[in-house]
Amino acid sequence: MTTARQMRLAGCHDCGLLARLPHEHGHCPRCGGALHFRKPGSLAKTWALLIAAMILYIPANTLPMMITGSIVGTQSDTILSGVVYLWTSGDWPIAALVFFASIMVPLLKMIAILLLLITCQRRSRWAPQQRTRLYRLVEFVGRWSMLDIYVVTILAALVQVQSLASIAAGPAAVAFAIVVVLTMLSAMSFDPRLIWDPVDEEQEIPGETHDANH
Template identity: 45%
Template sequence: MALESMGTIGNEMSDFDKTAMAHGYAKCHSCSNTQAIGEGRCDRCGATLHFRKDLSIQKTLAFLAAAIALYIPANVLPIMYTINLGRTSSSTIIGGVVTLFEHHSYGIAIIIFVASVFVPMAKMLILAYLCMVAKWPKLSSPNQASLLYRVTEVVGRWSMIDVFVVAVLVAMIQLGGIIAVEPGPAALSFAGVVFSTMLAAMSFDSRLIWDSTPRENEN
């Protein structure tokens, strides 16, 4: 039913020779049109054409540095304050997970732990690793690295969940001074972490993983 993978151009060429770049073709970043690079403008939408994203690794590392810098206040400072009968208590992201565990809500504790602790950490480590792979291709097989990149791209936005939880709690729990919830500074810095890791993933060019492949002895 599905007609797919119609074979590549030629059979006896090395991997790099089969790429669009080797043929002078570029894919437009804004309308996905594959075309000869010509004068550097897309025939279909007029955007500037380039073989690879400009300064991809530099930009990725810059956003990554921003994310790491924001990650520290996001974990050290409180994400929200609970005011109960005049007594204020604060909780950090990890503190919130621990409290949930103590209250035996294991399901939610796991969701929050995965979304706000595990995923951002894993994402930053993976992006740093991918930049290294682009530089030193012997570190990993391109298929593995691509899979890591795809997972990072899809999963990234779900980290926002903790910020939304704080937003909803602040709005809902305002009961005439008896109980109140106030947002803490970590909420905003955590949103910053999510944004910068998303931007880092977007500026990374996954084609760089495949570029340095004169790997004739694959399989």
């Protein structure tokens, strides 16, 4: 099977044009963007962004996400305690949404990116199609990663309008927003073509041997 790299073809990261690339790097003839067979330093950049996201994930879940004020006092809630507060207050749909978007989605995204990084760094040939689908899923979910920040903002506005209580975003909101941005950037910096490189190399060996025998 002939690959695009063997045919000296590379896709532009900016406009998506498939162009012929005689050397290891060049420029897109349509938009002038940089062309590479593989993103330079993809694994190193993705590792750096992912590790930073993992570090900030701790304060994002331990610092207060919501600060609730009422006539009886002020209460600071982390993401998890905020979920419990919303659940016990009867807002279980919002509680489930915040729990899934704030805790499960970032955690699963980081685990998925970590799996992709480890398997690519070890040049694993394990399930390349499934890993490619996993990467596409991570990229798709990244579009909805800020959903919980919007929920907290809308909830704060609704509570302040409809009752004597008030809800404000806490310092964890900043840390969590940075985590979201870092995970999105790490998914963007990862080059999914690295998943297929070991498979392509394995398929090239029999062909090279066959040609040598002739």
